[in-house]
Amino acid sequence: MATNHYFSQVVKPEQRLYEDIIIESLKIYGQDVYYLPRDIINEDTILGEDVQSRYNSSHKVEMYIENTDGFDGEGDLFTKFGVEIRDEATFVVSRTRWKEMVLRYDNEITGTRPREGDIIYLELSKSFFKITHVEHESPFYQLSNLPTYKLRCEKFEYSDEQFATGDVDLDKEVEQYAYVYEAIMDSSGPGYIRGEYVTQTLADGSIIFGDVHAWDDSDNKLGLIHVGSNTGKFANLVTGIAILGNESRAYCTPTSITQKIEGSETEMNDEFETTATDMSFLDFTEDNPFGDPQ
Numbered sequence: 001m002a003t004n005h006y007f008s009q010v011v012k013p014e015q016r017l018y019e020d021i022i023i024e025s026l027k028i029y030g031q032d033v034y035y036l037p038r039d040i041i042n043e044d045t046i047l048g049e050d051v052q053s054r055y056n057s058s059h060k061v062e063m064y065i066e067n068t069d070g071f072d073g074e075g076d077l078f079t080k081f082g083v084e085i086r087d088e089a090t091f092v093v094s095r096t097r098w099k100e101m102v103l104r105y106d107n108e109i110t111g112t113r114p115r116e117g118d119i120i121y122l123e124l125s126k127s128f129f130k131i132t133h134v135e136h137e138s139p140f141y142q143l144s145n146l147p148t149y150k151l152r153c154e155k156f157e158y159s160d161e162q163f164a165t166g167d168v169d170l171d172k173e174v175e176q177y178a179y180v181y182e183a184i185m186d187s188s189g190p191g192y193i194r195g196e197y198v199t200q201t202l203a204d205g206s207i208i209f210g211d212v213h214a215w216d217d218s219d220n221k222l223g224l225i226h227v228g229s230n231t232g233k234f235a236n237l238v239t240g241i242a243i244l245g246n247e248s249r250a251y252c253t254p255t256s257i258t259q260k261i262e263g264s265e266t267e268m269n270d271e272f273e274t275t276a277t278d279m280s281f282l283d284f285t286e287d288n289p290f291g292d293p294q
Contacts, residue, residue, distance in 0.1 A: 010144045019147040023094045030064040033091070034121040035102050036165060037109050055119060058165040061101040063120070066090040066150070073154065089129055091120060091151040098149065114149055119156055121170060128174060129153035162211070162226055164195060171195070178225040180213055181237055183254035185220040192222055196247040202238065206231050212245070220252070 037059075041052040066089075073088035093114070103109055113134060120129045135150040158177040165171055192198065192215040200208040207230045214223035222243070229235035237243070242253045 015143050015145045015147075018143050018145065019094070019096060022147050023097060026062050026064050026092065026094055026097070030062040030092075031122065031124055032060055033063050033123065034058045034165075034167070034170060035061055035098075035114075036119040036121065036163075037102070037106055038115065038117045038119070040117075041162075052161070053117070054162040054164070056164055057106050058121070058167050058170055059102040059105060061093060061097055063091040063093045063151075065122075066092055085155050087127070087155045089122075089153050091129075091153060093149050093151065095147055095149060114151055120151065120153060121173075126173065128156035128158075130156040160226060168194075175213060175225060178213065179227075180260055181210065181224040181227055182258045182260065183222045183224065183237065183243070184256045185222050185243075185252035185254055187220055187252075190248055190250050191215050191217050192245045192250045192252075193248045196245050198224065198243050198245050200237055200241055200243045202235075202241065206235065208235055208237055210237075222252075222254070 035058065036055045037057065039054045039056055041054050071087035071089050074086040077084045077086060095113075098114065102114075103112070109115075113136060114131060116131050116134060118131045120131065121127070122129065131151050131153050133152040135152065137146060138148070138150045158174055160178065163171045163174050192212045194212050194215060196212050198210055198212060202208065208227065209230065210224035210227040212222065213225040215221070224237070227237065236259075237254065237257050239254050239257055242251050244251050
C-alpha cells in the first residue's frame with residue numbers, strides 16, 4: 001500500500017520555513033568567510049591532477065563552523081622537514097545562500113554546488129582552507145529536503161597558485177608565502193602595477209614571464225612571483241635585459257636580482273641558519289651517558 005497522501009512531507013511552505021530557520025541560525029551563529037572558486041588552468045587528464053590552478057574571484061558568505069573545541073586534524077607536527085600545520089575544519093553553508101552569494105555572481109563556475117579544491121578564507125583566524133569533500137545529504141532529507149552543504153576542509157598549503165581575486169588584501173595574505181624574485185631596477189621609465197603580467201625576452205628568443213608582487217618607487221625595487229618560461233623549462237631572470245610591463249608599459253632594466261621565500265612572522269629560518277654557523281645550539285660531540293670505558 002502506498003503512503004498516506006494526507007500526511008506527505010513534501011510541502012513547499014514547510015520546506016521553505018525549515019530552510020529560512022536554518023539560514024537565520026547560520027547568520028546568528030556563523031562567521032563571514034570568503035569563498036574562492038578554483039579555475040583549473042592545466043589539468044593532467046591521465047593522473048587526474050591539476051598541474052596549475054588559479055583563483056580569480058572571492059565571494060563573501062556566512063558559514064557555520066561545526067568545530068567547537070578548536071580545529072580538527074593532527075594539529076601542529078614537528079617533523080624533520082620543519083613544522084607542519086595539519087588543521088582541519090567543517091563548514092556548513094545554506095544551499096540557497098551559496099547560490100545567491102557565489103553562483104549568481106560568478107560566471108566561471110561550471111558546477112551547481114561547491115567543488116573540491118575550492119578555498120574558504122576564514123577571516124577570524126586568517127586561515128585558508130581547501131575543500132576536500134562536499135557532503136550534500138546532511139541532514140538527511142529532513143522534510144524531504146536538503147537545505148545545506150557540509151564542507152570538510154584541510155589547511156591550504158600554498159604551492160604557487162595564482163590569486164587575482166580583485167581583493168588586494170586577500171591576495172596579499174596568501175602571496176606572502178610565495179617564492180619571490182626581487183630585482184633592483186634602473187630609474188628610467190614609469191613604475192610597474194601590482195598584479196600585472198611582465199615579460200623579459202632573452203638573447204636566444206625565449207621569454208621569461210611573471211606577475212608583479214610589489215613595486216617600490218622609492219628604491220626601484222620590483223618583486224615578481226609565478227616566474228616561468230615559455231619553453232617549459234626552468235629559467236631565471238637575468239640582469240642587463242629590460243623587463244616589460246604588459247599594462248603599465250614600464251620598461252626598466254634590472255641591475256641586481258635576488259630570490260627569497262616569503263614566510264610568516266613566526267618562521268625562524270634565518271635565525272637557525274645564522275646560529276648554526278657557530279654550532280652553538282647543536283652539539284655533535286660524542287659522549288657515553290653511562291660513562292666512558294677506561
